[in-house]
Amino acid sequence: MKNSLKGLGAALCVALSIAAQAPAGAAAAAATGAAGQTLVQRGAYLAQLGDCAACHTAPKGKPFAGGLPMNTPMGRIYVTNITPDAQTGIGGYTEADFARALREGVAKDGHNLYPAMPYPSYAKVNDDDVKALYAFFMHGVAPVQQANRESDIKWPLNMRWPLMFWNMAFLDKGAYRDKPGKDVAWNRGAYLVQGLGHCGSCHTPRGVAFQESALDESGSAFLSGALLDGWFASNLTGEHNTGLGRWSDEDLRTFLKTGANRHASAFGAMTSVINNSTQAMSDQDGAAVSAYLKSLPPAGGNGAPAYSYDPQATRVSLDRPANDAGARVYTAYCMHCHGVDGRGFAPMLAPLAGNPNVLAKDASSLINVTLNGTGDLVINGVPSPFPMPGFAAVLDDQQIADVLSFVRAGWNNGAPTVGVAEVAKLRQSTQAGR
Structure with missing residues (x-):
């Protein structure tokens, strides 16, 4: 700028x-x-x-x-x-x-x-x-x-x-109007998140007619996380475990600029958002977006107690030889990047302990990123040195289900296990045509 x-x-x-x-x-x-x-x-x-x-x-x-x-x-x-x-x-x-x-x-x-x-x-x-x-x-x-291509949607749905x-x-027509009682930064952040940023398009659940369940903070479902095209777009509310409740303002602004912080790294479509959009945001607009998002009350949680880190049980299960199938896969393929302690080497290598995407009820993003990896974050023209590789050709469905169940239970994460059928379904839908 x-x-x-x-x-x-x-x-x-x-x-x-x-x-x-x-x-x-x-x-x-x-x-x-x-x-x-x-x-x-x-x-x-x-x-x-x-x-x-x-x-x-x-x-x-x-x-x-x-x-x-x-x-x-x-x-x-x-x-x-x-x-x-x-x-x-x-x-x-x-x-x-x-x-x-x-x-x-x-x-x-x-x-x-x-x-x-x-x-x-x-x-x-x-x-x-x-x-x-x-x-x-x-x-x-x-x-x-370049001529536009017709959709593959069949009649009569087309x-x-x-x-x-x-x-x-x-469709609610009418440009955004400043909310009384809110300061300039909050209103600017609300305008960007709800309008040009169209964050709700991915991060808000949709109804049976494919409509967003809420278009602003007046609806409790707004930005509470949603499944979209094989990924689960993260919860952006103040929820403690799966949302932004443990993120500071600096954490959030760092993520928007670089796609990674001490809590998580971008994946899936969010990689493109970081590369093409949010890293170019002015400091003033980044602060406004953070102010607005951090004001949202908790919603869409998994009902679990507030997360607190505890490495002891997981450290024992990783002792050589690892004592369960998931731990053995983790030791062989994951531990060198994400660590015995599950804290990775943030922001270069994402933590798994307490990561909101690991704690989410829907494991689609974890399965997808394990199968297919993720694209490079490119910040100021420089690609990230350690993108997540895909393991679809290396690990079978059972191994992926085992290791993700281990990760979701490890370090006091306490998230639900991952089933083999879930992995098989995403493998089929995401690997088609590759």
Whole structure:
């Protein structure tokens, strides 16, 4: 951001110099150009906050050209091209068209977007930010001619007109409005979390119609954790065991900047969020997001007593030779990174003792990351040195169930065991097509 601000300052100086020497018409044009560039730069930052690249850029694809496959309960859809190409992208969109698609889920030609596009969250984006985003996508993104791909959803579920009724039932229109009695930082954090950050799209449970169970802190399910595409998106409330109750403000801000702290490391889709979005967040916005999240009351816990670290029983079970099947797998494959004490070597290597993802009732993320590993966190252009490897080709379903059950019981974690059938199901769904 500092370099961007220096560049902006230089641009404004040039514009003022031209204005002093040029006729009135040329001076006006120069000022308009500088203002336009400022708007584009602001839109670029907002697009990072919205993590637009993560969904609209396919692996090895061109930025914002779409094509990324996304699984939904009805079938697979493919994310659209949002570059300013006139034929295959959004080059023909007016600002009003863009705003309608962003906040109401309706494309320029009138067809409804699937709510995998988080327009129920983007509905809260204010007019000034919509204007800046439009300027960025029209003038700050290279046009790419790449046709959009039809979804794999079969008829009649692929019909879009019923989404009009879905919107009538579940879409709350209107930009975010500051809550009285809350300070500037809290309201800014709420605006980012509920709106551009669309955190609820992954971290809030969904109902039978795929609607988010709550859109803000007024609903107890808001950000309480949810299963999505083979991962369990973590609880972001103040719950002591599975949420952020034991995280300090510094812990949370560190996680947003780097994807790791003394409690946990990012995995699954959250890796992309860190890489493409939150690490670019200004310190002021990061502090605002942390202030808001840390204000949320506990919700969605597993009913277990508050976690406290106790290594004794686990240390005994790991004595050579390890005395159960899970401990033997852990000793052979896991202990060198995560330690006999389960505390890992944070933030480089995640702890398992007291890790909220280990304590969660749903073990999907643990199974998925053990089978498939996780992508590299790339912070300031530098990949993380120790990404979690996948063990799908090394360990069978029983071994993975055994070691995860051991981890979930170890160090006083006290979480439920993992069944072989759970591992087999996720192996089948995540390994298909690899």
